[in-house]
Amino acid sequence: MKQQRKSVAIDMDNVIADIEEQAIIWYERELGVRIPKEAMHGIPEKDAFPDQEALFRFIHAPGFFRTAPVIAGAIEALQRLMLNFDVYIVSAAMEFPLSLYEKHQWLAEHFAFISWHNIVFCGDKSIIHTDYLIDDHPKNLDFCRGKAIMFTAGHNRNHTQYNRVNSWAEAIELLESEL
Amino acid sequence: MKQQRKSVAIDMDNVIADIEEQAIIWYERELGVRIPKEAMHGIPEKDAFPDQEALFRFIHAPGFFRTAPVIAGAIEALQRLMLNFDVYIVSAAMEFPLSLYEKHQWLAEHFAFISWHNIVFCGDKSIIHTDYLIDDHPKNLDFCRGKAIMFTAGHNRNHTQYNRVNSWAEAIELLESEL
Numbered sequence: 001m002k003q004q005r006k007s008v009a010i011d012m013d014n015v016i017a018d019i020e021e022q023a024i025i026w027y028e029r030e031l032g033v034r035i036p037k038e039a040m041h042g043i044p045e046k047d048a049f050p051d052q053e054a055l056f057r058f059i060h061a062p063g064f065f066r067t068a069p070v071i072a073g074a075i076e077a078l079q080r081l082m083l084n085f086d087v088y089i090v091s092a093a094m095e096f097p098l099s100l101y102e103k104h105q106w107l108a109e110h111f112a113f114i115s116w117h118n119i120v121f122c123g124d125k126s127i128i129h130t131d132y133l134i135d136d137h138p139k140n141l142d143f144c145r146g147k148a149i150m151f152t153a154g155h156n157r158n159h160t161q162y163n164r165v166n167s168w169a170e171a172i173e174l175l176e177s178e179l
Numbered sequence: 180m181k182q183q184r185k186s187v188a189i190d191m192d193n194v195i196a197d198i199e200e201q202a203i204i205w206y207e208r209e210l211g212v213r214i215p216k217e218a219m220h221g222i223p224e225k226d227a228f229p230d231q232e233a234l235f236r237f238i239h240a241p242g243f244f245r246t247a248p249v250i251a252g253a254i255e256a257l258q259r260l261m262l263n264f265d266v267y268i269v270s271a272a273m274e275f276p277l278s279l280y281e282k283h284q285w286l287a288e289h290f291a292f293i294s295w296h297n298i299v300f301c302g303d304k305s306i307i308h309t310d311y312l313i314d315d316h317p318k319n320l321d322f323c324r325g326k327a328i329m330f331t332a333g334h335n336r337n338h339t340q341y342n343r344v345n346s347w348a349e350a351i352e353l354l355e356s357e358l
Contacts, residue, residue: 007306088306094295097287100279108276116273117302124296127186127267129308129324145308 007130012091014136014153016074026058040154066102073168093121186309191270193315193332195253205237219333245281252347272300
């Protein structure tokens, strides 16, 4: 049976980990200004903040990935998907070595039901082969060997060439319609 | 041109990092007995040591992966392969979270010419899709989507069903013959 299950690769940042919200929280804490999520629409994430070096500082700072909030509905959605799909977490973590360990710990805290067998930290995702990839970045979706599904984030709202889901409820609906 | 290059996934442990030698060094340091490499032939690695818990202790101890010797010829071989192939380091690191950071640092020290784009740390390797996989473990080679190449290690000497290379010189010869 296992061979017949389809596989889904799921990105972490802005798909199960709310990096936008975390950046807003850290920006407010450091600079005293709360940037609304809407300010991030349609532009690169870093450009949403008046201090454009801030996001670069945050992603290199201890704790940023470790304490990120979970995207709404992600935990329940992955548990449900695992009933019918082989679910893999596939996260770009090599650019920021500190994030390797923090992302591993974060997954252990929030997604302990995901086996270490099913976790991949990589640079580019072009050699990852699954039936589906859920990601927020065109740079990953464009080189995907399976079916690309764009998970809505502020920065990707103007892209129209992908299958798009705006929430984990929509992602479940789309994937289960393919069973 | 880049699209036409073939891709090679290269395992770390016992392929570019000499984990057998490192285990022998650590065993001798802790227990005062030097186990010859030949004692590892044809049996699981841990069984080569009178104290069969030793290897388990080592792989969970800080520094074990970080200070492992480089396999003879690996650095020059990978530099040469990169002239004609897209080379990826694909290492199982998720079972031992500490090894994530240590393996990243080890690569930065010995293989700084490998971009972070081309590094993958994963659990199982079944979703990795490259034209070739060079690995010492049947459990990885059996689920490989490309051509499997077994790199000789003590524990795998009795396996006869794989394309086998005994050294990096042989690996280069095999891969370049496919150009």
